[in-house]
Amino acid sequence: MLLHLSTWQEIETYLQQSQGMIFPIGSTEQHGPTGLIGTDAICAEAIARGVGEATQALIGPTINVGMALHHTAFPGSISLRPSTMIQVVRDYITCLAKVGFTKFYFINGHGGNIATLKAAFSETYAHLEDLQIANAPKVQCQVANWFMCSSVYKLAKELYGDQEGSHATPSEVALTQYVYPESIKQAPLSPEVASGHKIYSATNFRIRYPDGRMGSNPGLATPEHGKQFYDLAVKELSDGYREFLTAE
Amino acid sequence: MLLHLSTWQEIETYLQQSQGMIFPIGSTEQHGPTGLIGTDAICAEAIARGVGEATQALIGPTINVGMALHHTAFPGSISLRPSTMIQVVRDYITCLAKVGFTKFYFINGHGGNIATLKAAFSETYAHLEDLQIANAPKVQCQVANWFMCSSVYKLAKELYGDQEGSHATPSEVALTQYVYPESIKQAPLSPEVASGHKIYSATNFRIRYPDGRMGSNPGLATPEHGKQFYDLAVKELSDGYREFLTAE
Amino acid sequence: MLLHLSTWQEIETYLQQSQGMIFPIGSTEQHGPTGLIGTDAICAEAIARGVGEATQALIGPTINVGMALHHTAFPGSISLRPSTMIQVVRDYITCLAKVGFTKFYFINGHGGNIATLKAAFSETYAHLEDLQIANAPKVQCQVANWFMCSSVYKLAKELYGDQEGSHATPSEVALTQYVYPESIKQAPLSPEVASGHKIYSATNFRIRYPDGRMGSNPGLATPEHGKQFYDLAVKELSDGYREFLTAE
Amino acid sequence: MLLHLSTWQEIETYLQQSQGMIFPIGSTEQHGPTGLIGTDAICAEAIARGVGEATQALIGPTINVGMALHHTAFPGSISLRPSTMIQVVRDYITCLAKVGFTKFYFINGHGGNIATLKAAFSETYAHLEDLQIANAPKVQCQVANWFMCSSVYKLAKELYGDQEGSHATPSEVALTQYVYPESIKQAPLSPEVASGHKIYSATNFRIRYPDGRMGSNPGLATPEHGKQFYDLAVKELSDGYREFLTAE
């Protein structure tokens, strides 16, 4: 059930049976010479909708811009500052907690979002208690990273070994190829790819990772792999969401 | 050209020929008993993509949650506070202005966004000048409301007269029916509909407008009307964008 | 009744009969070669006091610095950033709502304030509901622009036609001449005056509008015209305030 | 020379001979049963204008709402939070420092403003250095409290002794009587008046100081005293401003 395709009366009805909601969260950032700038949001959204179908969960609007400051020296990347993103998450959850939602499951497609999301959850719990919203002590948020699902991780290792890398990975590129087969990109990929540098400022990142990839060979990706990753992630995160719903 | 389906190298190439970009901006808010919660984002996104095709413009990620605080007493509505939204817009434009974009055209589907967007533009211009970004004095933002296009307005009056109303209007509902024919909703619509109250707090709004409509009869909407609105808006805003690009 | 010339006990008494209050809001910004930097605050304050006399309304302290970032390349202009102004308005109204005021009527002299004021109202309504102030759902704010009164607009067109322009207009200059006849300024006004450029950054504004005027010929202003504008605005806004007070 | 009655070209000329500017800053807060709510702003503004005449200084718009949170349990009091006021001061000075002003002299009528003003000055100096404004290291701000002038203090002790108190004092009431003789208020003043309690929250303040006075007997004030205070403050602060201008 997609929030944006529902009426408020349908949501009122939904709330009588579930107080849970899933937010896909991605990023708008460079993904190397062949990766789509929307990769992280595309993956998160596709998987979240799959989980929504499997679990009857309500899926909120995709958060398509996240915390990607380190990518912003590459044109087309957009980022919130962490302090902005904390306010955004706080605003979203506050609106929804006031009308009765208590379980927020963020299906995340971007490693760079994790720290800020967790900080935002802490800030939000305290804010809701300050507001003395009836449900405040019941509100629970969780970040679920599809790319860290054990089944996904295992398959990526099998298919790509070390060439999976850690950004602009063949696994995420494969998933976008499955979702948008008409947007499969071709571009030269040098066999040597930078890896192993930590992430600091945007300027530093572009110097260290000149074509945007971090140790990955996205040339290995295929749409068929993408479907496999999709299926695994949907299954594992559907289980994760169900468990989250029932946890105290 | 959709940013999320492009690579950073494609954006680098695009920047050599154009420094313009279009952001669809909507809202996630109740639209009466039969209107979709995503109506404003759906309309803005569809039209923006049409404009993008007509003008070769780059289309950024849809801002699907806007300033809808007054709707938040209806379940499913999500809003940024204006102060948060100002930071969000500032963050987006700062990232893009740094790499060379100077013309930002916001195709907007929600009246409630206008004031905050304009405030955000002012804040952003000053911020960019403070940062001493080379292009700062050239950066221009514009909000273009599809529902205020003269051709759209004229058609809405012809088709619906006074029953167009001002929220959950048949014109916007029609457009969503055209885009998502599988999500056309049915629900009882009382012939009497509240209208004429100004907008204040969320609690007050729900008291004044108990089913969420403001003077409208969305029951008049059809997907065929939606296509007409779409075509008119795309044409008028494509002209608007071209003019914006060439303005000093 | 002027707040700054009242005692707190007089305000306590006033509150028993009215919960309404008027804030004059202007700006401190260049108004061309002959316009006073305080024009917008002077006009708003004078008219607000006239309305106060006509309606027995309480008049708060004049907000004499507003949102004028685009004028700040001209010396003497002062502006709040929109994000600051939102906090200012929020602070003002929160103090007053807590002690029982519910109707806030902002008589505004500066077009550049409108967007930020509206954003501030939205932010404030939500803040008051978060604070669970008893009166929160009753709090109503309205911006009333004296220069957009239909009677004022009509007279300006009659007297000045196209030479009214949109900034440093003869109508506002006339009003300041009526209020401060000893401060009527003389300076060369080139017959050609820039017009038609949209408003972006401060640097851009000064390039486009080198003497600060936007399409106007303030040389046409006379104190007698000023009195006419004053009388029309006071009458129309007094009606507006009375209507605002009685609206649900 | 009053900023609000000047044109931008007059300010441009002024800047060639002086980079100094005076801001009157007061408060909008209860001043006991007979004191005007605008007392602090009225006194600061009147004295600042006197100093302006004596020294040819430019006088900016009066900051008529300050930091008076502790008075807000009395109706009619309005306060900025300190964090808001810091942003306001930062915004004012940033605009003016960018066009060449470097010396900002705040003639202050309210003890409660002092701490926040000083904090704001520190924040602003650092902000200007961050912006790399050419004049940043030259920018100097000073708060000058008229009620702490030694000549004023001495006269108050002579005229009122212990009955001067520390809020709603006869000296400040006298000064407002001199400026607004038509607004002299009469109200019962109990001979016992609270004093000696420290200032904490608004609720606490109203409990400790039930009629708003702090140890004062404003019944002793006369307009003639007010003229004396005015003359002394103008003279002492004119000297103070001249000294400030010449200090490195």
Added chain:
Amino acid sequence: MLLHLSTWQEIETYLQQSQGMIFPIGSTEQHGPTGLIGTDAICAEAIARGVGEATQALIGPTINVGMALHHTAFPGSISLRPSTMIQVVRDYITCLAKVGFTKFYFINGHGGNIATLKAAFSETYAHLEDLQIANAPKVQCQVANWFMCSSVYKLAKELYGDQEGSHATPSEVALTQYVYPESIKQAPLSPEVASGHKIYSATNFRIRYPDGRMGSNPGLATPEHGKQFYDLAVKELSDGYREFLTAE
């Protein structure tokens, strides 16, 4: 009783007998050629612990970085901006007020903290009332500057006369020598020392005070003096804390 060496159950017990707490607050800033960068925190912490022993008060964690923006052109100095420090103090007190603490006594070692601390207290009182915390109207904060104790001041005058100066003073250096005798520093101290300049930006400060001292001769300090200052400050502030606890 030191908070960091207590368990939460011990604090629960403590709260049954006292709702008071002491925070040492210092700064991390240059103190001339021979003064320790931690001087202000070292002095505040040592004295606070002495007061804690004398009065059985609970001592919170030392706030070792304060408002020292004007010192930051000297390497090793660290400062919060005032707006940050206000949030820090607000966060601290809010946590503690929620569990029952009401009396917060800040033993301060740095003059530059005073204004911001006072601003922070005002902001916090209002915040607690907004949160409707039961104890909000009872919460009281006080800043107690050890270097302004009359007994300390008197001794410093006796020992050092004018050579006490106002920063990197022999009295504070002496106190650090008493606390850390192993860290007594030797460095050339020119007999001429800058003094009398007001404090503005960091750049300006370093130009005016090239070795960091303000009119002081810290070469006069001895650990024995330090012990005397310590004893006097502990005694005077212990009395001050007891008085603070019993004040309404």
Added chain:
Amino acid sequence: MLLHLSTWQEIETYLQQSQGMIFPIGSTEQHGPTGLIGTDAICAEAIARGVGEATQALIGPTINVGMALHHTAFPGSISLRPSTMIQVVRDYITCLAKVGFTKFYFINGHGGNIATLKAAFSETYAHLEDLQIANAPKVQCQVANWFMCSSVYKLAKELYGDQEGSHATPSEVALTQYVYPESIKQAPLSPEVASGHKIYSATNFRIRYPDGRMGSNPGLATPEHGKQFYDLAVKELSDGYREFLTAE
């Protein structure tokens, strides 16, 4: 080398040979019936000083209050909100980066700090680039959690097995016993201890973890164990710091 026991001239000298600095960061939060509220800061500080001795690194002031919102229902716990902590870290690093420091190593004692620290680093890198500080692209921050050192983890498993738990662990309690043998606490520890609940709001946390422990048996701790943990952590983090210094 401890910053607070150094002079600014010593820091100036230090900077010629190293641009690195270590910050101990802990928390002020409940640690079960026998754990010290300062545990995390005590451990981080002690280890950081050991690392400083081993590597000649400069050690900054201990950040003794961190992100512990979830513990604040237990008396004595103090927390910054994440949004405050981000500003604090930003302020610290900005001061130091301006004078030439580029490598910031945060030795951390509290898991709850990690997310916010990482968010703060991202915010800070972008801020420094915005300020156009010369060194901005070279600035690097790293969080090093002593309790996640592999040698520490291994020893904890050997000594305590599952009774290590995840909060108020015997390993951290042991380390505080080693540092403060005079503050070893005795209190009843029920053999059953809550575990396995995720962390949400403060209220929820206290319900789930009634005595504050998370699956741990701190009764197993001894000061001798503490020394072992200390030695291992100092060794491993000294290596870590050296590696960090030399990394590009």
